[in-house]
Amino acid sequence: MPRAVREQQMLDAAVETFAQRGYGAASMDEIAVVAGVSKPLVYLYLNSKEELFSACIRREAEALVAAVRGAVEPGARSAAQQLWCGLRGFFAHTAANPDGWAVLNNQARTQGEPFAREIAVMREEIIELVTRLIAAASREAGYDPELAGREVAGLAHALVGAAESLAGWANAPGGDSPTSKEAAATLMNFAWAGLENLMNGRHWSPAL
Amino acid sequence: MPRAVREQQMLDAAVETFAQRGYGAASMDEIAVVAGVSKPLVYLYLNSKEELFSACIRREAEALVAAVRGAVEPGARSAAQQLWCGLRGFFAHTAANPDGWAVLNNQARTQGEPFAREIAVMREEIIELVTRLIAAASREAGYDPELAGREVAGLAHALVGAAESLAGWANAPGGDSPTSKEAAATLMNFAWAGLENLMNGRHWSPAL
Amino acid sequence: MPRAVREQQMLDAAVETFAQRGYGAASMDEIAVVAGVSKPLVYLYLNSKEELFSACIRREAEALVAAVRGAVEPGARSAAQQLWCGLRGFFAHTAANPDGWAVLNNQARTQGEPFAREIAVMREEIIELVTRLIAAASREAGYDPELAGREVAGLAHALVGAAESLAGWANAPGGDSPTSKEAAATLMNFAWAGLENLMNGRHWSPAL
Amino acid sequence: MPRAVREQQMLDAAVETFAQRGYGAASMDEIAVVAGVSKPLVYLYLNSKEELFSACIRREAEALVAAVRGAVEPGARSAAQQLWCGLRGFFAHTAANPDGWAVLNNQARTQGEPFAREIAVMREEIIELVTRLIAAASREAGYDPELAGREVAGLAHALVGAAESLAGWANAPGGDSPTSKEAAATLMNFAWAGLENLMNGRHWSPAL
DNA sequence: GATGAATGAGATTTCATTCAT
DNA sequence: AATGAATGAAATCTCATTCAT
Known part of the structure; x- marks a missing residue:
């Protein structure tokens, strides 16, 4: 063979x-x-065990990034649609490859260097993609994303974090887990609402 | 001794x-x-090592839940204020006990049974608390939370997931991490906006 | 224990x-x-195996050097007698500790660094001792050892080398091995004759 | 090929x-x-590895013995000259084939049976040759080698042992090593002086 | 209450060796 | 004549765990 x-x-x-x-x-x-x-x-x-683990991380990270990028299909659609497709691609891929996702999200992240760094690189790549899509979506909606650059990045961070968390929940055995479509919809609502408030300057504050 | x-x-x-x-x-x-x-x-x-690890998980989980519950201070304030205080308590506690948080979030979750179950129990407890607070807040704002029960739970899940993710980011070494106050504010914005949209029936949908 | x-x-x-x-x-x-x-x-x-081997080398080397030094008994006798006693001590010790001698002479020397270095140090110590004794003996015999410093060192080197070789032969199983006393006597003759010729300037030359 | x-x-x-x-x-x-x-x-x-190692030993041993025998050139010269040439041949060959010499002297000798036996055979062959040459040289000098047969053998043993030791020293890196010619001359001096004393009955004795 | 002494079981890793082509 | 693919066996080393005192 x-x-x-x-x-x-x-x-x-x-x-x-x-x-x-x-x-x-x-x-x-x-x-x-x-x-x-x-x-x-x-x-x-x-x-060695270490190199074997690294090879797993690399393969799974590349597959995940490729799945998300492939789902985004740039150009053809609005940025919001692209974000939606990207999220669906993410949830679909992690649902179809639960072991790969577990290696990336549960194992590699928590085994310290040098594995954590490989995950961080992949995560940065995805966060950057999401940040670009949110900025584009806000432009489409008539806002000026330059006005809230730092907060757009924060939104991207929170969105990715929430997606990671939901991916775990969606993959968990048990009846009340959301489908991958529901999970993506929840997040789009989250992102959409956050974007709107962000751009309209409607911030929640303790005094409220 | x-x-x-x-x-x-x-x-x-x-x-x-x-x-x-x-x-x-x-x-x-x-x-x-x-x-x-x-x-x-x-x-x-x-x-045994296993019991020792379990004892660590139990102690740290109880301390974290106590810190969040203690920060909430029920009765005295509005539900939104309580949620805000709870989030600040969460970020303050994880920042003050990074090792305990790492054990709960990085180690226990990823070592399989029986440890993951103990974490799941604690997480459910917190999600339930958050769900109750969101429902109460929506009632205070004049909405009927019964109308969107399942989606309120989804919002709570996403909020907790995002909080976990931000706690890791806030504790990370490096200059661009948010302070624990910023992190809490970011999350309140999302929760608030999400709640508003939810209750007004303004859902994002693929067709949009 | x-x-x-x-x-x-x-x-x-x-x-x-x-x-x-x-x-x-x-x-x-x-x-x-x-x-x-x-x-x-x-x-x-x-x-570790390496440290264990090093510990063996150290212990056996120290024991051997101590045995030779102890046998020399400086002060009491003529330098020639001291050399004789040292040789007898050497052969007696190696005969009594064949395994220790095998570790030093056969194993440590041939396993490369860092073991070879430890042996080299011990060997230098002994060669120095022998060089001093030969120089003293030549002074006792009325010669001026300064005249042939380099060759005295050569004699010491050859003597130690021959002693190492004879120790192997004397320890070997088989009937025709010399006793440790015979071995020492052979070497003393060797040294004595070499010394005499050296000091009298009687060198063998190819032309002879 | x-x-x-x-x-x-x-x-x-x-x-x-x-x-x-x-x-x-x-x-x-x-x-x-x-x-x-x-x-x-x-x-x-x-x-197999063992046969491969044996083949190495055989090839190198034969080459060494051939080099020494070839250098001796029997018949043409006096026995002393033959001994001198043999020693020079030995040192020249070991200097030119340090790896082969290392295999014979450092590795084969110390790996136990069956390799040590092969070395012993080669060594006996060379010692026998040297013994014959010393006996012949003493006859040329007018002595009767039968008078001191056992001691002649001892002298040959010591000579070969010293030669092995000097070969290692001569091949070692470092400035103060003797050249192969110096090494041969040193040994001839010892052999010559030893022979003379032996035949004249001038033995060193403890009582001296 | 506390510890120095000790181990069974199992981890990663390497190596001489062979088969199918 | 020559090799890519594959392995049984054994090496060094570590660790959770227990006794005797």
């Missing part, structure tokens, strides 16, 4: 195992068994 | 170590050294 | 095993079994 | 690797890479 194929099998097995057991508790033994190969082969191809 | 004091020292050491190394990488040896006692004493008081 | 005692037991077992199997082929498992303890205890006390 | 040539390339690579890493630490992988062939080919030609 050619090397490239085997490597993907190993990454599949590793993502599954890391997601279910956690980085520390996942053993190379188990990963090899799940992949259906011997342990030395895993080391021959991927060198 | 009385047992209760020693036990708290051990929990302090354990929280610090778990937060910095992660559950898997933290060793009982190191915890004992940090606590300034011998390893058998840790076992005598806390039985 | 107190730590110091156990540590010596482990070093005994390690010296025996390293001598018989070689550094590479000796396993920590076998050393632990020979020492009658569990493997983790070996690591607890001696940290 | 013909098999014989490939085999020599592999042996070259193996000698180099064994000399630099030691028998245990040298891996078949590295040897194959250094030889510029694939690992299975090494096994096809040389069967």
Whole structure:
């Protein structure tokens, strides 16, 4: 069996195992068994547990970013529609790849350097994309996004954070989880309302 | 030295170590050294690594819930003010106890059962509190929260998720993090705007 | 059992095993079994295979140097007698501690850095001692050792090299090995004759 | 490429690797890479690590013995001259083939059976040659070597041991090493003086 | 109440070796 | 003649856990 194929099998097995057991508790033994190969082969191809984990992170991060970017489809639609499509793409991808999402969001982020940095890079990329879309959407709505640059960035941060949180909830087993469509709609409402208030200068304040 | 004091020292050491190394990488040896006692004493008081970790989670979760509930000060003020105070309490507590927060949010959540369940319980408690406050606030504003029960819950979920995300950002080292007051204000703006739109039936929809 | 005692037991077992199997082929498992303890205890006390080997080298080197110095008994006798006694002490010690000698001469010297350096230091110490004794002996015999400083050093080098070689032969199993007394006598003859020729300027030359 | 040539390339690579890493630490992988062939080919030609090492020993031992024998040039000269030429040949060969010498003297000797035996055989061959030369030289000088047979053998042993020791010193990096000519001259002086004293019955004795 | 001494079990990693082509 | 693909076995090292005092 050619090397490239085997490597993907190993990454599949590793993502599954890391997601279910956690980085520390996942053993190379188990990963090899799940992949259906011997342990030395895993080391021959991927060198060490750390590099294997990094390879998982890289593959899953690239797949997630590609899924979101692919869903956005720039040009064809309004910025608001693009944001909506991006969110739906995000929830659809994380729902379809719960293990990959768990590796990125639960494991990699919490295992310290050097893994956290790789996640941070991916997150920055997405936040930047969201920031651009919100700014464009506010321009479409007739506002001047320059007026509230810092707050637009804050909105993007909160939106991404809330999306991450909802993705976990949406993937959780149990009856009352929202569908991925509902989750995206909730967030669009959130973003929309926030944008409107932001641009109209309607801020909540403690004195209110 | 009385047992209760020693036990708290051990929990302090354990929280610090778990937060910095992660559950898997933290060793009982190191915890004992940090606590300034011998390893058998840790076992005598806390039985096993798992129970020790559970004790940390329980202590930190209770402290966090108490801090938020204490900040809310029911009765004295409007529901919106209570929500504001609760958020400030949340951000203040996580900023003052970064290790405890890291154990709850980064470690316990990602180590699988039975720890994740303890976190879920605490989270439900807080989400319920937030849901009640949002409903009360909408009643104060003259709306009928029964009209949009499910969406109020969604709003609470998103708010808590965004708060968790902002707590991580606010505690992160680096110059552009928001202060805990800014973070709370950002979230109140979103909650407020979201509530208003919700109650006025102004939903964003794909067709828009 | 107190730590110091156990540590010596482990070093005994390690010296025996390293001598018989070689550094590479000796396993920590076998050393632990020979020492009658569990493997983790070996690591607890001696940290790693490398440090364990270093500890063996240090202990055996110090014992050997002490044996030679102790046998020399300076002051009481002529320098020639001292050299004789030192050689006898050397052969007696290596014969009584064949494993220790094998670790120093066969294993440590050939395992590269950092072990070879430790041996080199010990060897320098002994060569210096021998050089001093030869110089003193030549003074006693009425020569001026300053006249042939470099060659005296060469003689000391050759003497030590020959002694190392003979120690291996004397320890070897088989009937025709010399006793340790014979070995020492052979070397004294060697040294004596070399010294005499050296000081009388009688050099062998190819033309002869 | 013909098999014989490939085999020599592999042996070259193996000698180099064994000399630099030691028998245990040298891996078949590295040897194959250094030889510029694939690992299975090494096994096809040389069967196992042990046989490969044996082949190295055999080749290098034969080359060394041939170099010494070739340098001796029997018949043409006096026995003393032959000894002198043999020593020069020995030092020249070890200086020109430091890796081969390291394999013989440092690695093979210290890896236990069956390798040590192969070295012992070669060594016996050389000691026998030296013994014959010393006996012949003493006959040329008018002595009766039968009178001191055992001591002549001892002298040969010491001479060979000293030569091995000096070969290591002469090959060592560092400024104060002797040249191979100096080393040979030093040994001839000792052999000559030792022989003279031996035959004249001038023994050093403790009582002296 | 407290600890120095000790270990069973299992982690990651490496290596000599072979098969199918 | 030659190799990419693959592995059984064993190495070093760590850790949660327990006893005897």
